[in-house]
Amino acid sequence: MEELYCIGCGSKIQSEDKEQAGYIPASKLAGDTESIVCHRCFRLRHYNEIIPSTVTMDDYYDILSSIGKEDALIVKIIDLFDLEGSMMPELAKLTNQQELIVLLNKRDLLPKSINNQKLIHRLLKTFSENNLKPTKVFIMSAVKKQSIDEIAHYLEEHQNNRNIYVVGASNVGKSTFLNALIKSFTDIKEDVITVSHQAGTTQNVIEIPFLEKSIIDTPGLINEHQFLAYIDQKAMKIVIPKKEIKPRVFQLNPEQTLFLGGLVELNYLEGEQNSFACYVNQLLNIHRTKTEKVAELKETHKDDEFFYPTIKESKLKTLTFRIKGDEELVLPGLGFVSIKHRGKISVTLDERITPIVRGKLFG
Numbered sequence: 001m002e003e004l005y006c007i008g009c010g011s012k013i014q015s016e017d018k019e020q021a022g023y024i025p026a027s028k029l030a031g032d033t034e035s036i037v038c039h040r041c042f043r044l045r046h047y048n049e050i051i052p053s054t055v056t057m058d059d060y061y062d063i064l065s066s067i068g069k070e071d072a073l074i075v076k077i078i079d080l081f082d083l084e085g086s087m088m089p090e091l092a093k094l095t096n097q098q099e100l101i102v103l104l105n106k107r108d109l110l111p112k113s114i115n116n117q118k119l120i121h122r123l124l125k126t127f128s129e130n131n132l133k134p135t136k137v138f139i140m141s142a143v144k145k146q147s148i149d150e151i152a153h154y155l156e157e158h159q160n161n162r163n164i165y166v167v168g169a170s171n172v173g174k175s176t177f178l179n180a181l182i183k184s185f186t187d188i189k190e191d192v193i194t195v196s197h198q199a200g201t202t203q204n205v206i207e208i209p210f211l212e213k214s215i216i217d218t219p220g221l222i223n224e225h226q227f228l229a230y231i232d233q234k235a236m237k238i239v240i241p242k243k244e245i246k247p248r249v250f251q252l253n254p255e256q257t258l259f260l261g262g263l264v265e266l267n268y269l270e271g272e273q274n275s276f277a278c279y280v281n282q283l284l285n286i287h288r289t290k291t292e293k294v295a296e297l298k299e300t301h302k303d304d305e306f307f308y309p310t311i312k313e314s315k316l317k318t319l320t321f322r323i324k325g326d327e328e329l330v331l332p333g334l335g336f337v338s339i340k341h342r343g344k345i346s347v348t349l350d351e352r353i354t355p356i357v358r359g360k361l362f363g
Helices: 026-030 039-047 059-068 116-131 147-157 176-184 233-239 291-300
Strands: 073-080 099-105 136-139 163-167 206-210 213-217 248-252 256-260 262-269 274-277 288-290 316-323 328-333 336-339 343-350 356-359
Touching: 026 343, 059 163, 073 147, 099 116, 099 147, 116 136, 116 291, 136 147, 163 176, 176 206, 176 213, 248 256, 248 288, 256 274, 256 291, 262 274, 288 291, 316 328, 328 343
Parallel strands: 073 099, 073 163, 099 136, 163 213
Antiparallel strands: 206 213, 248 274, 256 262, 256 288, 262 343, 274 336, 316 343, 328 336, 328 356
């Protein structure tokens, strides 16, 4: 029997193990197998039911290394809302310095007032620090199909009889981009590749004929230093924004605290009255209180959802930062907080999350 692959996630079709990728009951293989969808993708598409990913870091690195063995064009998608979490500094080395195009996705989430060219210019240093040397950079919104036609035209002109590999971390929008690209070149109206906010939707490479060769979707590496790796499906809907972020601005004096759901406790320790602009999903509850009342507040709401979402069985850590003024506290996968003036802050959050402070990019 010929090998079959799921058109939604790229997994090899098998009927032996329900727990593994590509499973489909043997009885389903008797019909049309040209557009076959595995059990996982079927449940995800029709019932939004999540079955955990099986792609490991070693699997992912093996895929990237195999790209380096051929003459390829690489399209790297970066999430503008989670820059640090989607850079992947290992990419150039693993793919043998192949030609690189960078797509900065999710432009629709950022304020319209931001100048795209100035944003690209600001990010050139960040690219360099992460060993990324793109020959072309586009800003796009895959979900809104912004810049898709322009990107498609560029790929058409620069494919040069090479396969095009679309790479990036989980949740940066690779599958959404490819679905939009397919629709721009064909009469297909429905999504071909499975799309979900859950990390690890694409299980294996998915190859799609594109002009002289193919365009290939690759699995996304789950970033273990961001919130999305640890929250449940219900919390995803609260954390992941779907429309333009409107910053919520809070004026804080020292010894005041901001809670971002139950995920982040941000304490203002020292400085003058300061402005904290929170760029997170509007559905996420933000609560301001005096630091001296934090313990009482936690006790009062220990049995309700005031601090939802949280990470179950979370071990916490507290980090302290000196803010120089006009800097952004990045909370990977959650958003960022733009802080206006100099001061000292502490951040309490899950010990696996890696927040950073960067110069002002957006706020």
